[in-house]
Amino acid sequence: MSDILELTVNATATGCIYALVALAYLLILRPTGIINFAIGEWAMAGAFISVAALTAIVLPAISLPYPLAAIVILVIMAAIGWATERVAVRPLLRRKAAILSPILALLGVLVIMRELGALVFGVDPLPSPPPFGFRRMTLGPFAGTPQNFYIIASTLLVFLGAWLFFERTIWGRAFEAVAIDRRAAALMGVNLNRVTALAFAAGAALAGFAGLLTSAQTSAHYMMGLPLAIQGFTALVIGGVGRVEGALLGGLVIAFAEQFATRYTPIPSGLTLGVPLLLLILFLFVRPSGLLPAKEGR
Amino acid sequence: MIISGVKWVAAAAILIATAYLLGGYETDLYRKLLLWIALALSYNFLFGISGQIAFSHFTFYGVGAYAIVILTFQAGLPLPLAALAGIAVCVLVALVVALPSTRLAGFYLALATLALAQLFIVVLGEGGRITGGRGGLLNYRLPEVFGFQISGPDYTVVIVLVLLGTLALLLRLDRSWFGRACRAIRDNPSAAAAMGVNVARIKVIAFVVTSTLAGVAGMTYAFVDNTVNPPIFGLENMFLLLFMVIIGGSGSHLGAILGAVVLYLAPFVLQPFVGHHHVLVFGVFMVAVILFEPRGIIGILERALAWLKRRRPPTLVGRRIKWRQKADLS
Numbered sequence: 144m145s146d147i148l149e150l151t152v153n154a155t156a157t158g159c160i161y162a163l164v165a166l167a168y169l170l171i172l173r174p175t176g177i178i179n180f181a182i183g184e185w186a187m188a189g190a191f192i193s194v195a196a197l198t199a200i201v202l203p204a205i206s207l208p209y210p211l212a213a214i215v216i217l218v219i220m221a222a223i224g225w226a227t228e229r230v231a232v233r234p235l236l237r238r239k240a241a242i243l244s245p246i247l248a249l250l251g252v253l254v255i256m257r258e259l260g261a262l263v264f265g266v267d268p269l270p271s272p273p274p275f276g277f278r279r280m281t282l283g284p285f286a287g288t289p290q291n292f293y294i295i296a297s298t299l300l301v302f303l304g305a306w307l308f309f310e311r312t313i314w315g316r317a318f319e320a321v322a323i324d325r326r327a328a329a330l331m332g333v334n335l336n337r338v339t340a341l342a343f344a345a346g347a348a349l350a351g352f353a354g355l356l357t358s359a360q361t362s363a364h365y366m367m368g369l370p371l372a373i374q375g376f377t378a379l380v381i382g383g384v385g386r387v388e389g390a391l392l393g394g395l396v397i398a399f400a401e402q403f404a405t406r407y408t409p410i411p412s413g414l415t416l417g418v419p420l421l422l423l424i425l426f427l428f429v430r431p432s433g434l435l436p437a438k439e440g441r
Numbered sequence: 442m443i444i445s446g447v448k449w450v451a452a453a454a455i456l457i458a459t460a461y462l463l464g465g466y467e468t469d470l471y472r473k474l475l476l477w478i479a480l481a482l483s484y485n486f487l488f489g490i491s492g493q494i495a496f497s498h499f500t501f502y503g504v505g506a507y508a509i510v511i512l513t514f515q516a517g518l519p520l521p522l523a524a525l526a527g528i529a530v531c532v533l534v535a536l537v538v539a540l541p542s543t544r545l546a547g548f549y550l551a552l553a554t555l556a557l558a559q560l561f562i563v564v565l566g567e568g569g570r571i572t573g574g575r576g577g578l579l580n581y582r583l584p585e586v587f588g589f590q591i592s593g594p595d596y597t598v599v600i601v602l603v604l605l606g607t608l609a610l611l612l613r614l615d616r617s618w619f620g621r622a623c624r625a626i627r628d629n630p631s632a633a634a635a636m637g638v639n640v641a642r643i644k645v646i647a648f649v650v651t652s653t654l655a656g657v658a659g660m661t662y663a664f665v666d667n668t669v670n671p672p673i674f675g676l677e678n679m680f681l682l683l684f685m686v687i688i689g690g691s692g693s694h695l696g697a698i699l700g701a702v703v704l705y706l707a708p709f710v711l712q713p714f715v716g717h718h719h720v721l722v723f724g725v726f727m728v729a730v731i732l733f734e735p736r737g738i739i740g741i742l743e744r745a746l747a748w749l750k751r752r753r754p755p756t757l758v759g760r761r762i763k764w765r766q767k768a769d770l771s
Contacts, residue, residue, distance in 0.1 A: 178548050180555075234732055243494070244731055246548065247687060251728035254680055258721035369676065373556050380552065416563045420556040427541035427549055 145286070152287035152295075154402040155395065156360070159298035162394030163353035164375025165382065166305060167346040169390050172379075173322040174342050176242050177232070181249045182350045183372025184256040188223060189354025190363035191260055192216050194269040201264060209274040216355050217348045224347025227252055228340050236339065253368070261365040268362035271355075294356045298391075301349070305387050318342070370416070377419040381426050383433025392434055397422060453605055460597035468593075472600050472665050474705050476658050479604045481685045481701035482694060483654040486611050488683070489691030490620065491647040492627025496679050497538065497554035500561045501652040503674030504531050505659030507578070510669055511571060514581050521586065524660055531656030535649040543644040550648070558676050565671040577670025596664065603661050607654050612694065614650070623647050624692075677720075684723045688730050690739030699738050 164182060171179050195201040196212040207215065231248040275289035282292060309315035320328035321338050329335050353371070354363070361367070374397055382393025400422060401415045426433065456475070463471055484498045508527035512518045518526065534557075542553040565572045572578065583591060591599060614620050622643045625633035634640050663669055681704065689700020708719045715722055734740045 178551070231728055243492070244735065248728050248731045250683065251724045251731065254724035255721060255728070258718060258724060262718060262721070370559065373559055376552050377556065411567045414563060414567050417560045420560050423553060423556055424541050427553065
């Protein structure tokens, strides 16, 4: 029984990482219709920057305290997201190119970022220290590392913030309006350029935050991006592309399916990468709108 | 008809003659270049002409290569039968991926094929004795077919024939009703559907046909190095293939060929300047192409040709006609 509970904590934490990546996708996908495959590479960048900021491995002169490092990461990542939008997306949107063009340009960005990651930080995995150490922590019947609980708590906070943003602020309403009908939103006075720029900045910051959290679990590595990108997007499809809660639910479903399949079925652990693919194909066949269907325009 | 026949024979003669002129190392490079071109051509049909983003082309290349090796040497099938069974495997896998993901608008195929590509590498690594794990399968050689042992330049000829067969089939498809339907779907799916094109079916057929062509190329690849192992069929090479098609000029057969040749040879040229980081250079070029010249090398060539034509001393009549053509276009 304690085995299951411990696995639950672990799976929830992993699911939270997937959910954050899925939310980063969602933030960009909703207002622009662009699937940004570079999001995994943004998470990689976040992970590398956290190693650089928190430890003396990359930059011997710098080891910042955790909260300060987190802020630095968010700011740098938001700047990267904003710059990406400026350079690789906005010219194409302005030219009214097909939506495929920015997606391909972002694929180019993906490869550029990954190669730069390998070039600057090397090809070996670099761990970052977890802020609350390695001891074992119990919370009621649940037990796990402090990092697990920290990931779960901060992800819930992020999702609460995202939900409040979409439901309670005028900016969130503007995002929704653009998602429902770009043209109509523009006619209502929503600044499309600004919404797109903000979406990319926020998406990159979020992906970078996921990178910060996961770098203490699995280390930063230049090849870490694509698996995260795949899991995150699968989470989005499973949860439902239209809603913030869908990202969280989808991430948890995938992580639980993966980890419980590894633990309780005789398939080799490497093959659990196949679990998201099977879920994805299943959902595309049976329920392409995801578990939580998008709300109708109100 | 006769002229085009002559062209094909001439192309085959040149490609085959080249095969007999090269030494060992060059033969290896030449064979791989031919295979890259074949892959770029079929991927161009899928991506450039049908407008589907898929990341599974190299996966099918791998499925073909592994299938023929496993079926020939572990299942003990004769080579022609193994080739047919390999094609069947490619078709089956392609159908499983394409049927659910092409039903939906959006980029679900991109996602499903990305996941498939990742999974394929993992399955190869975990496959134990059947796939040879991470080390792959090696120490086999092309068996005799109907009593003939094909090797050396003769095998290069087989690759040339596969390449020309791929090109002929794709050109034929492109110029048929099917190719026009593919282009119509790429440019405007709803309009194509309104014109009576069965969008989902055409998409699935395009995916299955091009993926199977990649599988056939993979089968010939299996006997180039006489070893198959997981890293060859990973996403790295898939991205390279995408870059080839985009930088060459997506939607154009000539563009795919040029892109494949240029990007295949580029690392040798770039080596002294950037070492092993040519992929970074390719990434920058890819973004630049999308931003500045979406038709890639073909677009640049066309511009250059137009510029050369304009440089010719224009007669008064010529100029006026040109001016009127311009007015008509705008």
